[in-house]
Every structure is written in C-alpha cells, then in structure tokens.
Amino acid sequence: MSPIATLRTPFPEKFGIPRQSGIVEAAHGRVEFLPEFDRPDFVRGLESFSHIWLVTLFHQSPPWDGKSTVRPPRLGGNERLGIFATRSPNRPNPIGLSLVRLVNIEHEPKLALEVSGIDAVDGTPVLDIKPYLPWCESRPEARAEWAGEAPRLLPTDQLVCPAELREKIGPADWNLITELLRLQPQPAYQHDPDRTYGMSIGKWNVRWRCDAERIQITELTMRET
Amino acid sequence: MSPIATLRTPFPEKFGIPRQSGIVEAAHGRVEFLPEFDRPDFVRGLESFSHIWLVTLFHQSPPWDGKSTVRPPRLGGNERLGIFATRSPNRPNPIGLSLVRLVNIEHEPKLALEVSGIDAVDGTPVLDIKPYLPWCESRPEARAEWAGEAPRLLPTDQLVCPAELREKIGPADWNLITELLRLQPQPAYQHDPDRTYGMSIGKWNVRWRCDAERIQITELTMRET
Numbered sequence: 101m102s103p104i105a106t107l108r109t110p111f112p113e114k115f116g117i118p119r120q121s122g123i124v125e126a127a128h129g130r131v132e133f134l135p136e137f138d139r140p141d142f143v144r145g146l147e148s149f150s151h152i153w154l155v156t157l158f159h160q161s162p163p164w165d166g167k168s169t170v171r172p173p174r175l176g177g178n179e180r181l182g183i184f185a186t187r188s189p190n191r192p193n194p195i196g197l198s199l200v201r202l203v204n205i206e207h208e209p210k211l212a213l214e215v216s217g218i219d220a221v222d223g224t225p226v227l228d229i230k231p232y233l234p235w236c237e238s239r240p241e242a243r244a245e246w247a248g249e250a251p252r253l254l255p256t257d258q259l260v261c262p263a264e265l266r267e268k269i270g271p272a273d274w275n276l277i278t279e280l281l282r283l284q285p286q287p288a289y290q291h292d293p294d295r296t297y298g299m300s301i302g303k304w305n306v307r308w309r310c311d312a313e314r315i316q317i318t319e320l321t322m323r324e325t
Numbered sequence: 326m327s328p329i330a331t332l333r334t335p336f337p338e339k340f341g342i343p344r345q346s347g348i349v350e351a352a353h354g355r356v357e358f359l360p361e362f363d364r365p366d367f368v369r370g371l372e373s374f375s376h377i378w379l380v381t382l383f384h385q386s387p388p389w390d391g392k393s394t395v396r397p398p399r400l401g402g403n404e405r406l407g408i409f410a411t412r413s414p415n416r417p418n419p420i421g422l423s424l425v426r427l428v429n430i431e432h433e434p435k436l437a438l439e440v441s442g443i444d445a446v447d448g449t450p451v452l453d454i455k456p457y458l459p460w461c462e463s464r465p466e467a468r469a470e471w472a473g474e475a476p477r478l479l480p481t482d483q484l485v486c487p488a489e490l491r492e493k494i495g496p497a498d499w500n501l502i503t504e505l506l507r508l509q510p511q512p513a514y515q516h517d518p519d520r521t522y523g524m525s526i527g528k529w530n531v532r533w534r535c536d537a538e539r540i541q542i543t544e545l546t547m548r549e550t
Contacts, residue, residue, distance in 0.1 A: 101326055101418050104409075122461040137417070141393035145406035148470035155380075168366035181370035184329075184454040192362070193326050193452045195380055197422070199462055227418045229409040234467040235475045236347040237424055242459040245373035250460045282451055 103225035105133045107156065109218050110276065112323075114160055116285035116299035119173065120187065121154075121198035122217040123250060123283065126276040129218035131226055133211040140207050143229075152202050152215070152234035158194035165190065174247060177287060188251065196220065199232060204269040253282040254315060261317040269304065270321055277301050281308060281315050328450035330358045332381065335501065337548075339385055341510035341524035344398065345412065346379075346423035347442040348475060348508065351501040353428065354443035356451055358436040365432055368454075376457035377427050377440070382450040383419035390415065399472060402512060421445065424457060444472050478507040479540060486542040493545055494529070502526050506533065506540050 109129040111117045118124045132155065133142070146152070150237070169180040170188040183191050200215035259281055266274070286297050298307040300323055307319035334344045334354040343349045356379065360366070371377070394405040395413040425440035438454070455514070484506055491534050511522045523532040525548055532544035 101420075104417050120458060120461045121372055122464075137393075139393055141407055142408040143409050144394060145410035148410070148472070150466075150468035151464055153422065155418070155422070168362075168364055169369060182366055182368040184368050185370035185373070185456055187458070191379070191453060192329050195326075195420075195453050197378065197380070197455060200465065200477070228416060228420050230412055230422060231469060231472065232464065232467050233345060233412070233469055233472055234465055235469075235473065236345045237423065238463040238465045238467065239347075239457065239465045240459055240465060241375075242457050242463065243373070243375035244456060244458055244460075247373070247456065247458055248460065251441055261415055 101176070101227055103134060103157070103227060104137045105131045105226040105229070107131055107154065107218070107220055107222075107224040107226050109220055109222045110302035111220070112222050112300045114221050116280060116301070117221060118219045118280070118283060119251070121200055121219045123219070124276070124279045125201070126272070126279045127218045128172055128214060128216045129200070130206075130218070131213040131215060131229065136150060138211045140211060143211065143213070146202065146207060146213075146229075146231065149202060149231040151234075152213070153228075153230040153232055154196075154198045154200060154220075154226055155214070155230070156198060156220055156267035157222070157227060158189035158191075158196050159225055160221050161189040164192050164194070172247075173287065174251070185265040195227070196224070202296050238245055251283055254284055256282070258314045259317075260314060261320075265317060265320040269282065273302060273304060277304065277306055281306070281317070284310070286310055326452060328359060328382070328452060329362045330356045330454070332356055332379065332443070332445055332447075332449040334445055334447045334449070335527035337447050337525045338504070339446050341505060341526070343444045343505070343508060344476070346425055346444045346452040348444070349501070349504045350426070350441050351497070351504045352443045353439060353441045354425070354445070355431075356438040356440060356454065363436045364384060365436060368430060368436065368438070371431060371438075371454075371456065374427060374456040376424055376459075377438070378453075378457055379421075379423040379425060379440070379445075379456035380449055380453035381421040381445055382422050382452060383416075384448070385446050386414040386419055389417050395484070397472075398512065399476070402501060410432065413447055421449070421451070421544065431507070434502050445458040476508055479509055481507070482541045484542070484544075485539060490542060490545040496531060498527060502531055506531070506542070509535070509540065511535055 204214040429439040
C-alpha cells in the first residue's frame with residue numbers, strides 16, 4: 101500500500117476538524133495526485149459522479165495502542181465501545197473513509213480534485229479514490245442508534261464575534277469558521293468558561309471561549325505559514 | 326496493514342460474484358476474527374448498527390498492471406474509464422469497500438459477524454470494520470450517470486431449470502442461486518447460445534446456457550470440498 105495522492109485541507113491540526121465527512125460543506129480540500137498518477141487518464145469519466153470516496157491513512161494518529169475499546173466523543177467520553185463499533189482514527193489498520201462532493205477536476209498545472217465536505221488533516225495520504233454508488237451505498241433506512249443523527253449545531257446567534265475581528269475576514273473564510281465553530285469542537289464534557297480554545301482554519305488562527313450556550317470568539321489572527 | 330478477520334462467503338471463485346455489495350441479500354457471509362481480535366470487546370456496541378462497512382483486500386486480483394484505465398463490464402467492456410472512476414478490483418491499492426447488513430454477532434465458539442449482501446470471494450482478508458452512518462453516508466441525491474442504477478435483473482420466469490435438478494436443492498440455496506443467476510453473470514457482450522457457463526455457489530456447482538432473453542440451468546451438482 102502506498103499513497104496515490106495527498107489531500108490538502110484547511111486543517112493543519114487535528115483539533116476542531118469535523119468528525120465526519122459531509123458535515124461542513126464549506127470545508128474544501130484538494131486531492132493532489134502524486135507524480136506516478138498525475139495523468140488525466142486515471143480519472144477519465146469521474147465527472148459522471150457527484151460524490152466520491154476517499155480512502156485515506158490516519159497518518160497523524162499514534163500507532164494503535166492494542167486496546168479493544170475507545171470512548172467516542174459523541175457519548176461524552178464516558179462510555180467505552182469496541183473499536184469496530186466506532187469511527188475512531190485509533191484502530192488496528194488506520195484507514196479512513198471520507199465521502200466528499202466532487203466540485204471540480206483540475207488538469208492544469210497538475211491533476212487534482214477539488215472536493216467539499218472534507219474531514220481530514222492537511223497532508224493526509226490518499227490510498228484510493230472510488231466513485232460513490234447511491235443505488236447500493238445510500239441506505240437512508242439504516243439504523244445507527246446513538247450515532248444516527250448529524251451533530252447538533254449551535255444556533256448562529258449564539259456564536260459571538262467582536263466587530264473589529266469580524267471585519268478582518270472575507271465572507272468565504274468567515275463562513276468556514278462559523279460552520280466549524282457551530283460544531284462546538286471543544287470536548288463535549290468540558291464547559292469551562294475560563295478556558296480558551298484555539299484552532300487553525302486555513303490561513304487563520306482562531307481562539308474562543310465557550311459555555312454550554314454560547315461561543316465567543318476572542319482572537320482572530322493571520323497564521324504564519 | 327494486516328488483516329483483522331477473514332470473510333467466508335458462498336463464492337469460492339471470482340466469476341459470478343455480485344459486482345457490488347447489497348445487490349443479493351441472500352448472499353450471506355461470515356466475518357471471522359483472527360485470534361488477536363477474537364474478543365467481544367472489539368465489537369462492543371456494534372449491535373446499534375444495522376449496516377457496516379467491510380474494508381477488504383482484493384487478494385485474488387492480480388497485482389495492478391500499471392494501466393490508468395479499465396473497461397467496466399457495465400459499459401459492455403467497450404469503453405475505457407480511469408481506474409479511479411470505477412470500482413474495478415484491479416487498482417493501485419487493492420482495497421475493497423462493501424456495505425453489508427449486520428445480521429448477527431456470534432460470540433461462541435469464536436467472535437464472528439454474520440452479514441448479508443456480500444460481494445467478495447471466500448477467504449477475503451478484512452482490514453477494517455466500521456459502522457455505517459446514514460446521516461452522512463446516505464446520499465440518495467448523488468449523481469452517478471452510467472452507474473446510477475442497480476443492474477437489471479432477469480425476470481424470474483426467464484430463468485429455467487429442469488424439475489429433476491430443481492428437486493435436489495433446498496429453498497435457501499435455490500433462492501441464492503436464483504438471485505445470482507438473475508444478475509446474468511456472463512459477460513454482457515457475450516450471448517453465445519452454444520457456450521456453457523459455470524460457477525460454484527456455496528456447496529453447489531451450477532452450469533447454464535443463455536441467450537439474450539433466457540438462462541437455462543443445465544447442471545447442478547454437489548461440490549467436492
């Protein structure tokens with residue numbers, strides 16, 4: 101197994117990345133093919149599909165620790181479930197599966213796919229790309245008890261940002277930052293109003309505080325890259 | 326990457342296996358965990374899910390030949406498409422993705438999952454098992470032009486079997502054989518009425534002839550295993 105492409109995303113760090121694909125449409129990524137696969141022929145006909153699978157490597161997760169269970173953040177971190185009953189990145193074979201929308205196929209200067217709804221850290225190796233087949237892979241009737249619904253989004257009016265910070269930033273970046281923070285990336289079991297959280301989103305460093313009801317952006321600075 | 330389980334299926338050979346998962350519900354498989362993973366803890370909570378992903382290895386496909394395109398059988402074998410625009414098993418990293426229904430979790434004598442709708446050859450190594458998340462992985466609106474619909478099934482009354490053969494076989498096996506043959510496993514571009522096709526299905530060897538309209542079972546014998 102060796103990568104066929106590298107995934108570029110607005111997420112230089114793991115903290116704050118949406119926990120599944122397709123949640124944050126504004127999160128665009130680019131699948132950049134490695135030289136061996138940088139030929140239009142490899143994706144001939146891919147434009148017939150609106151959605152594709154990216155089979156990825158969880159390259160930034162530590163090697164599997166041999167434990168059979170993990171504590172999914174969706175359950176507040178209190179309950180242990182079997183690794184194979186979760187989507188945790190910490191698993192025996194660190195393979196990720198992301199269903200993304202195919203936005204554009206770029207042929208120049210190199211072969212790349214623009215995708216949206218990404219949930220992976222920048223630099224993620226891509227092992228495979230497959231077209232999504234709705235007639236056999238869309239099963240809306242499937243049961244998934246505790247993981248059956250999209251995560252709750254904080255209402256927009258509970259995300260507060262001082263005007264002088266808001267003015268720094270263009271509409272696309274603001275939209276992405278808003279969608280990500282509404283997911284309340286801080287651990288579900290932590291509502292410490294004195295704690296400041298931070299994440300990097302594209303070219304921005306964002307810092308915020310929160311309580312159970314509200315997120316308050318406190319800092320918004322340009323990243324040094 | 327090393328397997329966590331072995332998939333047992335009714336398909337000892339590649340020819341005739343349904344081309345995607347979920348098409349033939351009657352095709353049941355068993356995911357048998359390897360000794361290192363043979364502990365109930367690994368699947369604790371999996372019963373919350375009706376459907377699961379099996380990430381598999383296409384272990385019987387020849388190593389990738391370096392070609393950028395393949396000829397999907399769905400297009401009659403005449404048109405070349407990019408590997409990453411198809412689900413061909415002959416790909417740079419031979420990773421398969423099967424969405425199956427979880428029928429039962431067996432704890433005794435060993436940890437195993439009974440699944441249905443399987444599309445893999447017997448003995449397929451399983452690299453990972455993940456729960457299916459309908460809220461982000463079910464996209465009925467996805468576009469998939471030439472691969473947008475389930476394959477056409479031959480009407481039941483066009484599948485013909487002499488009574489003396491039909492009598493040999495129980496209802497479950499007959500149902501599986503019927504569902505598989507209605508998929509018309511012979512290559513789409515071959516309708517040679519003089520040719521006999523054969524495949525092994527569970528404990529049976531089945532042979533048939535076909536033309537564009539009809540499949541006629543000609544032989545049904547017990548496999549020597």
